[in-house]
Each structure stands twice: as structure tokens, then as C-alpha cells.
Amino acid sequence: MPQKKKILIRIGSLRHGGAEKVLVTFLKNLPQDQYEIDLLLNLYSGKYLSEVPDWINIIYLNKGEMITTNRIQDIPKKAARVIYQNALKKFPKLLYNGKLKGKKYDIEFAAIHGMRDEILNSPLKSSKKIVWIHNDLSEVKEYTEAEIKKFFGFDKIMVISEKIERLFLELAENEIQKSKIVKIYNPLDTDEILVKAEQPVVNYEFEQNIPTFISVGTVFPQKGFDRLLKVHKKLLEEGFKHKILIVGNGYDFENIKKLKTELNLDETATMLGFTDNPYPYFKNADFYILSSRYEGFPTVLFEAITLKKKIIATEVSGVKEMLNNGELGLIVENSEAGIYSGMKKVLLDSQDFEKYTDKLKDYKMPFNLENSVQKIISILDKM
Incomplete structure (x- = not known):
């Protein structure tokens, strides 16, 4: 042997x-x-x-x-x-x-x-x-x-x-x-993601008529959650009703939480912290948003694609490959302005996103x- x-x-x-x-x-x-x-x-x-x-x-x-x-x-x-x-x-x-x-x-x-x-x-x-x-x-x-x-x-x-x-x-x-x-x-492991997504959501209420954007990741400056909250604030001020759900923990958690309170977003933005199983939250949210400043190959997009989510992502490393050059989701400029334009676009006309949903239906991951x-x-x- x-x-x-x-x-x-x-x-x-x-x-x-x-x-x-x-x-x-x-x-x-x-x-x-x-x-x-x-x-x-x-x-x-x-x-x-x-x-x-x-x-x-x-x-x-x-x-x-x-x-x-x-x-x-x-x-x-x-x-x-x-x-x-x-x-x-x-x-x-x-x-x-x-x-x-x-x-x-x-x-x-x-x-x-x-x-x-x-x-x-x-x-x-x-x-x-x-x-x-x-x-x-x-x-x-x-x-x-x-x-x-x-x-x-x-x-x-x-x-x-x-x-x-x-x-x-x-x-x-x-x-x-x-x-x-x-x-x-x-x-x-796609099978594991699909099985875990069927479990119930705990400690969070999704509201039927208010679109929820979910973002999942370790709470580091790299992930751009500060940009996401600032855009959320701006869109609320413009009259666009929506909610933000951030799932994850990390050394920047307290800073982002403090920013959320300073921007008066405690009613509309939730920081769920760490959970063993983020997939039921993915499944129930309306949109997945990647607000990162940089990445290598964002694993989280693989999970969002597996669960057929409507995706908005900043143009960082790996995003074009994962989203088939924008066929499977909306790729926006890697900036606060880019995140704002993407979220505003979907809040103005969510029907526009059906083209991505159609592509995702029969998509097989390469x-x-x-x-x-x-x-x-x-x-x-x-x-």
C-alpha cells in the first residue's frame, strides 16, 4: 500500500x-x-x-x-x-x-x-x-x-x-x-445550501410589502456595509420604502452598528450578527446585495445564485465570472454611487429584474x- x-x-x-x-x-x-x-x-x-x-x-x-x-x-x-x-x-x-x-x-x-x-x-x-x-x-x-x-x-x-x-x-x-x-x-456544496435554506427563519420578520435587501459576510471594512447603510439612508429620504438585513459578525461590527444608529436607521436596517445557517434569510429576502470594496471570488454570490436570488453586486474580482458578465445579476460600479444606482433601479422597477430570474431558472453552475x-x-x- x-x-x-x-x-x-x-x-x-x-x-x-x-x-x-x-x-x-x-x-x-x-x-x-x-x-x-x-x-x-x-x-x-x-x-x-x-x-x-x-x-x-x-x-x-x-x-x-x-x-x-x-x-x-x-x-x-x-x-x-x-x-x-x-x-x-x-x-x-x-x-x-x-x-x-x-x-x-x-x-x-x-x-x-x-x-x-x-x-x-x-x-x-x-x-x-x-x-x-x-x-x-x-x-x-x-x-x-x-x-x-x-x-x-x-x-x-x-x-x-x-x-x-x-x-x-x-x-x-x-x-x-x-x-x-x-x-x-x-x-x-450546492446540495447543502438547498437543504439548509428550507429551515425556518428565527429572530427576524420579513414584511410582505416592503422589499428586503440582504447582505451576508464577515463585518470588515472590505465588505462595504458602511456604504450600504449610507445608500439605504439616501433612498429612504427619497421615499423608497425598503429594508436592509446584514447577516454576519466581525471586528467592525460595533462600528457599523454605531453608524446605523447615527444615521437613524434602527427601524429599517437590522444587523443580525452571526448565524450558523444564513440560507433561510437568503431565501426569504427579495434581493441579494454585494457591497464589497474588494473580493477574491465572493463565495456568497455562489450561494445567492444557488438560491436563485435577484442580485446586485459591485464590480470586484470574481463578480463578472460568477454573474456571467451580467447575465445573472446587475453589476454596478464599485462605489457608493454604484450601489445607489443599482438599488434605486430595482426599487423603481423590479420587473426589470425578471430577465435575470429567467436566466437563473435553468442555470447550471460551471x-x-x-x-x-x-x-x-x-x-x-x-x-
């Missing part, structure tokens, strides 16, 4: 983000008999922990919930975590000889771009190294061209959209670097779970 490949996978935590969801979906569909996997988390936390298959060994640097506030009582714990993680990053041999017990891995895998240095600085020189890029790094201000070029230190760079692929191809300095780039659409998983497996097996 061939020996199992030993793989180390690194990610921050398994909280509720697109990259985390995609990683766990991938792990659930991996053949157990071929791999021995250690999943190393900076923080043992998150909704997807319970979904990791039993045969995968979870190792962690810290345990407990993420500390997103700066309350006096939380600062020592937060500081201790950071100091510990930074020490292990600076002296990786401590981590590999300690927590990882001197194990030799065939493959080391950064499941998000933020784990680049941790994997590239590994003391294991013989291991093959892979990174999974989920964001358009040209839109992230700390990623200069020089910083992005450091990713060519990996043996394989997995990217999730055409735009990200183009970025890396443009920065590649030779054919060897170009050959490292491979585009793989995110593995996502990116499916099996293809994506098989493509990643073939990369692992060739290394």
Missing part, C-alpha cells in the same frame, strides 16, 4: 469566513486513505471546527474566542496571544520541534495568503509548499508589487478567479513562475464541488 502523504495546513481559525468555509468543504471531500493531515490553527475557534473530519488532526497555538474589542480586561490575554504567535513566527524551529513534535511533512499548505511567511519560513527545506489566494491582493494596500512577488517562493499558487490569475501572470518574471499559478474555483476537489487532489498528488 502506498505511503500516505503527510500534509501540514495552516489557517488563522475556523471562524465564519469564505476561505474557512471553503477549506472545510475541501477537507470533508478528501479521501482519508491517501493523506495524513495536521491542521494548525493560530486560534482554536469558529463555527466550522465541528465540521472538520475526525481523521484530521487539529493542532492550535491558542484556544478561546477571538478578542475583537480593546477592553482593559482583555488586553493582557490579547497581548499574550500576539507575543506567543510572533515568537513562533520569528523562531519557527520552536514550533516545529515543539507543537509539531519534529514531524517531517511532504507538503506545507498556506490556506490563506496571510500565512505566507509562516509557510515560506518553515525549517523543512524538503517539503513542497502551496498557497491558496482568496483575495485580489492588488486591492489590499499593504500588498505592494514586491510583497506580492514573494508568493513566487511557493511551489504552487492556487488562485480562485481570473482577475487574481491575471495579477500573478502579469507579475511573473519567467515561465517557471508562470507555471506555478493554477486557477481553481472554490469547492462549494464550477462544482467534485471538479474543484479533484483538481486540488491532482496538485497534491503530483508534488
Whole structure:
């Protein structure tokens, strides 16, 4: 029997983000008999922990919930975590000889771009190294061209959209670097989404005659929820009755909540916080709106398409691919003005959206779970 490949996978935590969801979906569909996997988390936390298959060994640097506030009582714990993680990053041999017990891995895998240095600085020189890029790094201000070029230190760079692929191809300095780039659409489970959408809605009332726009995502500045609330305010002032429902949590949650109150929107905009199952809310809302400033390949649009929602999305990486160049939903300029024009258009004439609904009816997703998983497996097996 061939020996199992030993793989180390690194990610921050398994909280509720697109990259985390995609990683766990991938792990659930991996053949157990071929791999021995250690999943190393900076923080043992998150909704997807319970979904990791039993045969995968979870190792962690810290345990407990993420500390997103700066309350006096939380600062020592937060500081201790950071100091510990930074020490292990600076002296990786401590981590590999300690927590990882001197194990030799065939493959080391950064499941998000933020784990680049941790994997590239590994003391294991013989291991093959892979990174999974989920964001358009040209839109992230700390990623200069020089910083992005450091990713060519990996043996394989997995990217999730055409735009990200183009970025890396443009920065590649030779054919060897170009050959490292491979585009793989995110593995996502449509059946799971459809089943979960049938569950009842809790803690929210949808009103029949008032259109509801839903937006789902981790509450970070990247997601543009501040822009969404400002547009919502403007449209209400112009007499367009509608509601906003934001589902998700994140370090910017309190800031967005405060903005909602400052704009006097507490009656019409709801921040539901985190929920295990956002799909019933998707299903019952009238429109899905993506207000992001940047993305890699917005997983959430895959979910909205699966549930045949009427979609408005800012033109960020991955959107044109997912919405078939605007056949399946309205793509608007990536700005507050763009979001405003899209929402106003639909509130003025929702019939105009029927053309998208018709296209969605028989639409078959070109990116499916099996293809994506098989493509990643073939990369692992060739290394």
C-alpha cells in the first residue's frame, strides 16, 4: 500500500469566513486513505471546527474566542496571544520541534495568503509548499508589487478567479513562475445550501410589502456595509420604502452598528450578527446585495445564485465570472454611487429584474464541488 502523504495546513481559525468555509468543504471531500493531515490553527475557534473530519488532526497555538474589542480586561490575554504567535513566527524551529513534535511533512499548505511567511519560513527545506489566494491582493494596500512577488517562493499558487490569475501572470518574471499559478474555483456544496435554506427563519420578520435587501459576510471594512447603510439612508429620504438585513459578525461590527444608529436607521436596517445557517434569510429576502470594496471570488454570490436570488453586486474580482458578465445579476460600479444606482433601479422597477430570474431558472453552475476537489487532489498528488 502506498505511503500516505503527510500534509501540514495552516489557517488563522475556523471562524465564519469564505476561505474557512471553503477549506472545510475541501477537507470533508478528501479521501482519508491517501493523506495524513495536521491542521494548525493560530486560534482554536469558529463555527466550522465541528465540521472538520475526525481523521484530521487539529493542532492550535491558542484556544478561546477571538478578542475583537480593546477592553482593559482583555488586553493582557490579547497581548499574550500576539507575543506567543510572533515568537513562533520569528523562531519557527520552536514550533516545529515543539507543537509539531519534529514531524517531517511532504507538503506545507498556506490556506490563506496571510500565512505566507509562516509557510515560506518553515525549517523543512524538503517539503513542497502551496498557497491558496482568496483575495485580489492588488486591492489590499499593504500588498505592494514586491510583497506580492514573494508568493513566487511557493511551489504552487492556487488562485480562485481570473482577475487574481491575471495579477500573478502579469507579475511573473519567467515561465517557471508562470507555471506555478493554477486557477481553481472554490469547492462549494450546492446540495447543502438547498437543504439548509428550507429551515425556518428565527429572530427576524420579513414584511410582505416592503422589499428586503440582504447582505451576508464577515463585518470588515472590505465588505462595504458602511456604504450600504449610507445608500439605504439616501433612498429612504427619497421615499423608497425598503429594508436592509446584514447577516454576519466581525471586528467592525460595533462600528457599523454605531453608524446605523447615527444615521437613524434602527427601524429599517437590522444587523443580525452571526448565524450558523444564513440560507433561510437568503431565501426569504427579495434581493441579494454585494457591497464589497474588494473580493477574491465572493463565495456568497455562489450561494445567492444557488438560491436563485435577484442580485446586485459591485464590480470586484470574481463578480463578472460568477454573474456571467451580467447575465445573472446587475453589476454596478464599485462605489457608493454604484450601489445607489443599482438599488434605486430595482426599487423603481423590479420587473426589470425578471430577465435575470429567467436566466437563473435553468442555470447550471460551471464550477462544482467534485471538479474543484479533484483538481486540488491532482496538485497534491503530483508534488
